[in-house]
């Protein structure tokens with residue numbers, strides 16, 4: 352290992368490996384570290400579902416061969432009554448996470464990144480107000496040493512090991528509140544028979560009694576295999592997802608083989624407010640890049656890697672890796688995903704307050720169509736005519752309060768998208784923007800408390 356790199360990437364998950372690939376391809380000297388051994392990279396507890404469109408947006412080849420275990424024709428969202436559902440058409444892959452992760456790693460290495468497995472990046476190296484490298488523990492030799500670099504990327508996932516250890520007063524060290532995390536548990540299992548309604552689809556079941564603040568899912572992976580799991584909002588009083596998985600979900604199926612079971616955490620919110628510092632960037636789950644509604648984070652982690660790499664390559668042309676030099680990462684990411692994500696976060700906060708009766712009503716009344724959900728997922732906004740459509744029909748007469756709430760949610764979603772689309776062009780504008788952001792989300796949450 353060299354003593355100095357242009358970029359050290361901590362974490363070789365979908366975010367880190369993708370960033371290492373783009374940066375090495377751009378001619379930079381890159382070290383990619385992971386605490387797992389090489390053969391463990393990609394071994395991630397996940398639902399394994401990804402929208403095919405992400406690959407074109409990131410500019411990576413689509414998965415093929417052993418990376419793909421199945422294909423989805425869309426997502427079905429079931430109401431708690433399990434009779435009514437909405438179908439959102441759109442192609443998706445059921446990935447083999449391990450083979451996919453290994454492919455990203457080999458792409459990074461073939462582009463010239465140096466990979467170091469079983470290397471734990473445990474602390475950022477800080478000098479004054481700059482990050483100048485990382486402290487690393489070689490887990491085999493137990494040796495502790497420093498690696499210096501122009502830029503450090505935290506791609507360590509939801510723990511954000513490096514970002515969270517930066518000095519508290521730095522904007523980037525924002526601590527994510529527990530209520531913005533989803534605790535999840537899932538099994539990759541073979542069942543005697545995949546129910547007809549789940550075949551070929553990623554199926555989401557809304558039910559606040561089984562999965563409060565989240566949902567439970569069954570994603571058909573082809574043949575008789577499913578990825579079965581649930582996520583619950585990580586707040587006191589909510590059930591342990593593992594217990595619910597074992598006592599409620601698995602018994603619904605006749606399991607013939609358990610391939611793997613395990614749990615994990617997904618942040619489901621808008622991004623942390625600041626994602627770049629002097630000599631430092633964070634990507635993927637480390638900045639809460641996953642979709643706030645369904646927790647899909649593979650695609651956004653790769654989009655973030657692309658945005659961060661472009662910002663670093665541009666900074667390297669100017670030889671300016673200061674916060675100002677790297678600041679363009681925000682704009683790039685918010686254009687690709689972050690602004691939409693902020694809109695979806697408003698919707699997430701609203702959905703987390705609904706009861707099973709509300710959800711049954713919304714899905715059974717047809718107030719929201721599959722096309723609406725597709726549009727919400729693409730733009731982070733409710734269609735502008737949704738309010739007119741529902742109010743001109745009789746559908747909401749049974750629940751006029753839902754109409755009033757939807758009108759307000761739509762307004763708030765639009766404002767959130769605008770806010771993040773107008774992220775400041777330079778660090779000078781950040782404090783003002785952030786004060787506005789905090790005031791806005793406080794207003795949203797105050798309103799929601801009164802629902």
Ligand SMILES: Cc1cc2nc3c(=O)[nH]c(=O)nc-3n(C[C@H](O)[C@H](O)[C@H](O)COP(=O)(O)OP(=O)(O)OC[C@H]3O[C@@H](n4cnc5c(N)ncnc54)[C@H](O)[C@@H]3O)c2cc1C
Pocket residue numbers: 361362363364365366367384385386387392393395396397398399400401470471472473506507508509510512535536537580614615616617634635636637641646647648649650652
């Ligand atoms: C149960 C569950 C189901 C999910 N289902 C889906 C789904 O169906 N579709 C979807 O798109 N997303 C899903 N997600 C979310 C998705 O898995 C994540 O958003 C995505 O993997 C984030 O990628 P990442 O690279 O940021 O982090 P990770 O995939 O967590 O990768 C982080 C990497 O960093 C390494 N690392 C951590 N700390 C250190 C350190 N200090 N030093 C060195 N290396 C370190 C880890 O070993 C790991 O390899 C799910 C998540 C969970 C938990």
